[in-house]
Amino acid sequence: MTERPLIVIDLDNTFVDYTTAFRECLTQMGYDGYADAPDPSDYSFACRGWFGNDDTFLPLHRRAVELGLYLRERPYAGALDAAYDLARRHSVLFATSREQDETDSLRWLHAYGLDATADWNLDLWRDTYPETFELTMSRSCRRNGSGIRFCHIQDKTFLDADLYVEDNPHTLDRLxxxxxxxxxxxxxxxxxxxxxxxxxxxxxxxxxWTQAPTLAKRLLRKRMTEDQNNIDTLIQ
Structure with a gap:
């Protein structure tokens, strides 16, 4: 059976609207003035309309998680249909580096009808079996068959996917x-x-998100063409 291309999809502010849910939690915590805060211009939320420094965000984020932040998030318009469209043709893995999240991510996925199977805490696997982690990672993630899977991992570049759907500027630069x-x-x-x-x-x-399946198809086709050209060059 031909191996399916692996697509890794991030959750917060990629597949789901983290910023709106965070605004709601800040209001519940008694912080006024954020209900109409703009899309942050800095990933740390240390920017105009948000916080004055890099140290403010993380403690507030952790308090928001305790208030059910991850369960409040809503998929972006078209994201659910796009995920199922991609999963019909490819191996789809939701991967997140969320902190303080034991079960909320999986509960959220199931509540929205995404029959996601939790594979691993990949950070634990990497720390426990460092010698075999990278050698077995790609094959383990590329299971054939339908369905959507889910994992926690801090550094997603280890997944060696064919395509990443992502918002984090630091992760994007590394990729x-x-x-x-x-x-x-x-x-x-x-x-x-x-x-x-x-x-x-x-x-x-x-x-x-309605654009995503078509764009993914174009990028994967381009990769396949380049891979074949590299093979042909080696044969020659």
């Missing part, structure tokens, strides 16, 4: 440094990475 294909959910804080992806030919930025 593109490795010449990896990316689809970027555009935000004010990752505009340089959007430009880099499109100028380098490594990816596309998108605002509407």
């Amino acid at each position: 593109m440094d490795k010449k990896t294909r990316v689809l970027i959910k555009r935000h004010a804080y990752n505009l340089p990475q959007c430009d880099r992806a499109e100028q380098s030919g490594l990816g596309f930025a998108f605002d509407d």
Whole structure:
């Protein structure tokens, strides 16, 4: 059986609207003035309309998680249909580096009808079996068959996927440094990475999830063509 391409999809502010849910939690915590805060222009939320420094966000984020932040998030319009469309043709793995999350992510996925199977805490696997982690990672993630899977991992570049759908500017830069294909959910804080992806030919930025399956198909077809050309060159 032909191995399916692996697509890794991030959750927060990629597949689901983290920022809106975070605003709601801040209001519940008694912090006024954030209900109409703009799309943050810095990934740390240390920017105009949000916080004055890099140290403010993380403690508030952790308090929001305790208030059920992850269960409050809503999929972006078209994201659910796009995920099922991609899963019919590819191996789809939701991967998140969320902290303080034991079960909320999986509960959320099931509540939205995404029959996600929890594979591993990959950080634990990597720490326990460092000698075999990278050798077995790609094959383990690329299971054939339908369905959507889920895992926790801090450094997603270890997954060696064919395509990543991501918003984190730091992760995107590391992926593109490795010449990896990316689809970027555009935000004010990752505009340089959007430009880099499109100028380098490594990816596309998108605002509407209905665009994602078509863009993914174009990038994967391009990768297959380049891989075949490399094989032909080696044979010659």
